[in-house]
Amino acid sequence: MSNERIKTVVEDLVQVLQDFMHKHEISHDEYRVATDVIIDSIKAGEESLFFDVFFEAEATDISNKARKGSPEAIEGPFYCVGAPLLSLPYVMPQRINERGDVLYFRGRISDTDGKPLPAVELDLWHADADGLYSNIHPDIPDWNLRGRFQTDADGYYEVKTILPPPYEIPKNGPTGKVLSALGRHFFRPAHLHVKIRHPKYSEMTSQLYFEGGEYLDNDVANAVRDGLIARLVYRNSSADLVTRELSLPFYELCYDFKLTPL
Ligand code: MBD
């Protein structure tokens, strides 16, 4: 960010907030309540959660306006750099007897002209069957349900994992208390987070949601967008069995990404 840009946006932000204080005749006490919410959220380790729930979706909408490829969605507070590099056949790192229905996440990645792209990296992370993330919540092995893998020579990818449930934001933390005061619920719809990288294309961060899932219309983080709800297919007949999966039932989520050139 250039100094000039910082000056432009910070001066405007300060002005907007000052006008807001006058509009609502904010008292000293109310001013302190507001700053304490931010300080408490930082002390509770929720600084990113607090801002991401209320504001990050606006930034992705703004960047999506100029994008030709697949839409982006918010990163959220739980991305970690350096997830394990998986080897074929791709299976997300998980505990023995990891709970949750088996999910195959697969699809194809191409450029905006439809040319399939090999060796695109997908960096996938999602919650476990309790709706908790590794490297964040205690008692889960580090890097559980976090992994990186690539598209094949024809641009296809496929990874085996488990189907995550909706995510519930901690109710009793500073962010939860603000949501309670607003009379809002604490849930995000079930989702997969993904970052997609290739040296010649713009890196993208997105999320995929499951068609028919709960909270798609009232995500607490307001981050669901039309192009990101994918069809979840339930496979439960022997005709559905293929060499890569030997037991029923399982789910499949198919999603094709289009990358925007640099
Ligand atoms: C999440 O998993 C998430 O994706 C967001 C945006 C906020 C809280 C938890």
Ligand code: FE
């Ligand atoms: Fe999430």
